[in-house]
Amino acid sequence: MDYLNYYGIDWIAMVLTFLAIWQIGNKNKIGFLLMMGGNSSWIAIGYLSESMAMIIANIIFFSMNLRAIIKWSKTHDSAPAPSEPLKS
Incomplete structure (x- = not known):
C-alpha cells in the first residue's frame, strides 16, 4: 500500500477538532478558534492528499466558524451585565 505522509498534520487536526x-x-468561544485551526489543518491534509472535496468542505466549515465567532461576539457584547438592570 502507498501511504501518504501528512507530517503529523492529521494528528494536529484531530486534536484541535476534538x-x-x-x-x-462548554459554551466557550475559544472552541470556534480551535475549530478554525483544525479546519486549516484539514485543508492542508486535503491539499497533500489531493482531495478537492476535503479542501472545499473545510473552507466552508472555516467560514461557518468565523461567522459563529462574529455572531457570538455581537450577542455577548451587547448583552447587559448581570448586575446592570434591563432597560425597557
Missing part, C-alpha cells in the same frame, strides 16, 4: 468540540460544548 478540543474545539469540547470547548463549544
Whole structure:
C-alpha cells in the first residue's frame, strides 16, 4: 500500500477538532478558534492528499466558524451585565 505522509498534520487536526468540540460544548468561544485551526489543518491534509472535496468542505466549515465567532461576539457584547438592570 502507498501511504501518504501528512507530517503529523492529521494528528494536529484531530486534536484541535476534538478540543474545539469540547470547548463549544462548554459554551466557550475559544472552541470556534480551535475549530478554525483544525479546519486549516484539514485543508492542508486535503491539499497533500489531493482531495478537492476535503479542501472545499473545510473552507466552508472555516467560514461557518468565523461567522459563529462574529455572531457570538455581537450577542455577548451587547448583552447587559448581570448586575446592570434591563432597560425597557
